[in-house]
Amino acid sequence: MKLLKKLGLAAGFAATVCAGAANAQSALNDILNGGVLKVGTTGDWNPMSVRDPATNSYVGYDIDVMTQLAADLGVELEMVPTDWKTLVNGVVAGNYHMTGSASISPSRMKAAGYSDSYIAVEMFPFTTDDKLAGFDGWDSVNQQGVKVATTLGTSFEKMVKEWFTDAEIVVVEAPARGFQEVLSGRADVFVTSNIEGATLLEKFPNLRQIEVSEARAPTPIAMLLPQADQVWINYINSWIELKKAQGFFAEVGVKWGL
Secondary structure (H helix, E strand, O other): OOOHHHHHHHHHHHHHHHHHHHHHOOOOEEEHHHHHEEEEEEOOEOOOOEEEEEOOEEEOOOHHHHHHHHHHHOOOEEEEEHEEEEEEEHHHHHOOOEEEEOOOOOOOOOOOOOOOEEEEEEEEEEEEEEHHHHHOHHHOOOOOEEEEEEOOOOOOOHHHHHHOOEEEEEOOOOOOOHHHHHHHHOEEEEEHHHHHHHHHHOOOEEEEEHHHOOOOOEEEEEEEEEOHHHHHHHHHHHHHHHHHHHHHHHHHHOOOOO
C-alpha cells in the first residue's frame, strides 16, 4: 500500500510538473509576460487586412478583431508583416504568436494549428468588363488560350492549378496580386473569395464577376496558431466563443460589409 501511495504521489507530481512546463512554454505566458501580442498579417487581403505603405499601419476586419483580442488580454498589439508563402513558417518559427484570418487547408494543418472558425468564404472567378462576354461558367475558364492569374503561396494558387488544367496559370509573387495581372491586361481571369471580390468590384468599376452555376470551395476561415500549444489554442477558442455570444464578430462583419 505504501509503495502504491508513493507511486501515486510520484505520478501526480509528474503530471503537475508536465502541466506546469506546458503552461510555461505557452505563447499565452509569453504574451502576458512580455506585454505584446504579435500577429502575422499580409496586409493585402481587402477588407481583412490592408496595409497603408505611407504610414505602415493596417486596417480591416482582422485588425479590429486582433485589436479587441489584445485589449482583452491587456497587452499591446504588434502587427508583423509577412506574406502568403511564409505565413505558416512564421508561426512555426515563432516570429509571431498567431496570424490573422487564413483559410483552413490540409497542407497548412500539417505544420500549424488552427483556431475555431468564425467566418467562411466561397470562391468565384472574375475578369474585366471587356472580356466578360467570352466567359460563361467555370468550364469556359478552363480553356487553352485563357490566362488565369494567381498569387504564389495562397490557397487560390493550389485551387486554380487543380481547376484549370487546360488554361495557362500565371503565378505572381507578393506584393503583386493576381487581380492586378487581370487589371493590367496581362491575364484574363483571377479567382478569389466572395469577401475580397465584393471589395474589388466596388474599388475597380471595370471588374466583373463571371456568372457561374454555383460557387466553389466553401472554406472556413480561422487563425493559425502554434500546433503543439494547446494552452494558447484553448484560450483563443474560448475567446472566439465568448465574442460570438456577445455579438462582436457579427458587428465587425457588418462594419466591413461581410
